[in-house]
Amino acid sequence: MxxxxxxxxxxxxxxxxxxxxxxxxxxxxxxxxxxxxxxxxxxxxxxxxxxxKARGASNAVFGLDEEKAAVGVATHSSGNHALSLSYAAGKRGIPVTVVMPKTAPEPKKAAVQGYGGRIIECEPSTSSREAVFAEVVAETGAEFVHPYNxxxxxxxxxxxxxxxxxxxxxxxxxxxxxxxxxxxxxxxxxxxxxxxxxxxxxxxxxxxxxxxxxxxxxxxxxxxxxxxxxxxxxxxxxxxxxxxxxxxxxxxxxxxxxxxxxxxxxxxxxxxxxxxxxxxxxxxxxxxxxxxxxxxxxxxxxxxxxxxxxxxxxxxx
CATH class of the missing domain: 3.40.50.1100 (Rossmann fold)
Incomplete structure (x- = not known):
């Protein structure tokens, strides 16, 4: 990498x-x-x-070429990266899907949805988060913006x-x-x-x-x-x-x-x-x-x- x-x-x-x-x-x-x-x-x-996390999410979203942006972005996150990526994608007008733990704070879930993000829930573990996310990418073909890596x-x-x-x-x-x-x-x-x-x-x-x-x-x-x-x-x-x-x-x-x-x-x-x-x-x-x-x-x-x-x-x- x-x-x-x-x-x-x-x-x-x-x-x-x-x-x-x-x-x-x-x-x-x-x-x-x-x-x-x-x-x-x-x-x-x-x-x-x-x-x-709005900083990193915005850099990733606004750095995409038009072809990749049109397909949209996706991530997995307990909250702040999820809503930050949703914010940035909303500003650019592209689709965003987020895998979030069921236990994520409700205000963070509401913020993701408020920015236009689609939420798919998972169990509150790293292994569940990554497994569910793999299914999302296979389904959508969206550009993966990892929360930190x-x-x-x-x-x-x-x-x-x-x-x-x-x-x-x-x-x-x-x-x-x-x-x-x-x-x-x-x-x-x-x-x-x-x-x-x-x-x-x-x-x-x-x-x-x-x-x-x-x-x-x-x-x-x-x-x-x-x-x-x-x-x-x-x-x-x-x-x-x-x-x-x-x-x-x-x-x-x-x-x-x-x-x-x-x-x-x-x-x-x-x-x-x-x-x-x-x-x-x-x-x-x-x-x-x-x-x-x-x-x-x-x-x-x-x-x-x-x-x-x-x-x-x-x-x-």
Missing amino acids: EIPTYDDVISAHARIAPHVHRTPILTSSFLDSLTGASLFFKCENFQKAGAF DPRVIAGQATCAKEIVEELGPLDAVIVPIGGGGMISGCCLTLSAIAPQTKIYAAEPKNANDAHRSLKAGHIIADDAPQTVADGLKVPLKELTWHFVSGHVEDILLSTEDEIVEAMRLIWQRMKIVVEPSSAVPLAAILKNKHNFAGKRVGVILTGGNVDLVKLPWMAA
């Missing part, structure tokens, strides 16, 4: 500019005092379709870190949630090219810690159906994202379910913004590992804000 370069990132940034937001970077003096670091939150929860998608996600460096200059560290590794691969691609002194950390739920174990073992370890409140981080690394993670990530820091929920609540209480649990994992990791970040300028990517507001995780059942 082709490995994207920084030239691909520059091309992607120009290609997607009419279709995505250049999201704001916010700060919080309270969270700075709590962590001992200067934190800069890149708010991809304000992105089109509510998540950073795709050079077009990684180049699109890499534009987020490009904007951070353009606005703030080189940072001491950047920390990003990790599931399949699309966003952190994009960060590795950009930062290794234009800010190589910046340390790159990944943050992962302890209940879905396959990337952490992979980094320690030196090869991909894939869990099929981990259980975590951070629903966007359940998928395993693939060969392309492993290339970036294994080569550039300083460490993968783990957080418990309670720590993730508390970080999500802190962001809501102190910054007055809603992020999904996956987005809160980096702050949870910083709070748990203050010694890694104290006194440093740290970029934190808040990856998405697609939350079911009637089922916030700190609410009593």
